[in-house]
Amino acid sequence: MDKVLVAGISGAGKTTLARRLSERYGLPRYELDALHHGPGWVKRPEFESDVKEFSARDRWVTEDQYHRALGDLLWERADTVIWLDLPRRTVMWRVIRRSIARSITRRPLWNGNRESFRDWLDADHPIRWAWTQFDRRRRETTERATRHQAVTVIHLRTARQARRWLAAEWTDG
Numbered sequence: 312m313d314k315v316l317v318a319g320i321s322g323a324g325k326t327t328l329a330r331r332l333s334e335r336y337g338l339p340r341y342e343l344d345a346l347h348h349g350p351g352w353v354k355r356p357e358f359e360s361d362v363k364e365f366s367a368r369d370r371w372v373t374e375d376q377y378h379r380a381l382g383d384l385l386w387e388r389a390d391t392v393i394w395l396d397l398p399r400r401t402v403m404w405r406v407i408r409r410s411i412a413r414s415i416t417r418r419p420l421w422n423g424n425r426e427s428f429r430d431w432l433d434a435d436h437p438i439r440w441a442w443t444q445f446d447r448r449r450r451e452t453t454e455r456a457t458r459h460q461a462v463t464v465i466h467l468r469t470a471r472q473a474r475r476w477l478a479a480e481w482t483d484g
Contacts, residue, residue: 312332312336312338312390312391313338313369313370313371313390313391314366314369314370314371314372314388314390314391315329315336315338315371315372315373315389315390315391315392316372316373316374316375316385316386316389316391316392316393317329317332317372317373317374317375317392317393317395318374318375318392318393318394318452318455319375319394319395319396319397319402319448319452320402320440320441320444320445320448321402321406321437321440321441322401322402322403322404322405322406322409322437322441323395323396323397323401323402323405324395324397324405324470324473325374325375325376325395326342326344326374328395328477329342329372329373329374332372332480333372335480336372338370338371338372339365339368339370339371339372340371340372340373341362341365341372341373342421343362343373343374343377344374344376344421345421345422346358346361346362347377347380347421348420348421348424349422350422350423350424351424352424355422358377358380359380359381362377362381362384362385363384366384366385366388367388373385375452378451383455383459386455386458386459386462387459389459390462390463391462391463391465392456392459392462392463392464392465393464393467393476394452394464394465394466394467395467395473396452396467396468397467397470397473398468398469399442399445402445403438403442406437406438407438409437410426410431410436410437410438413425413426414426414427414430414431
């Protein structure tokens, strides 16, 4: 695993798993949200070029998202995709809990952006996104896995399965 993409809907645990894989394997980690969001939640103009640059390197780990801007670029360059295909109830609990914490603490996210309860009304807010795009995201990830058969796909369907897989990686790796 040298070029690792962590797939799943918002709240599935992509960023957390990418961070752990980075620590475990010494892979440079690139957080797509940090590359995408400029001040005021505006897309950074350098986003696509930044992603093209890091994904051309020999080793990296990142999250699978922003397909509208990137298409299948990361799938084409990855050697491994870890798909966190968790149940809807699990991801909804996680994304709601995360958004509550972010809205209450108002801690800075990327480039000074902060989440507030008012943001929950946005159609692209992670809570709404996770609910409305859950089935579509699962279908699209299945289609990408079919198109990119040279990529090793590790399909994890529960949080327990993901924890066990990661624990095995820690002891076997």
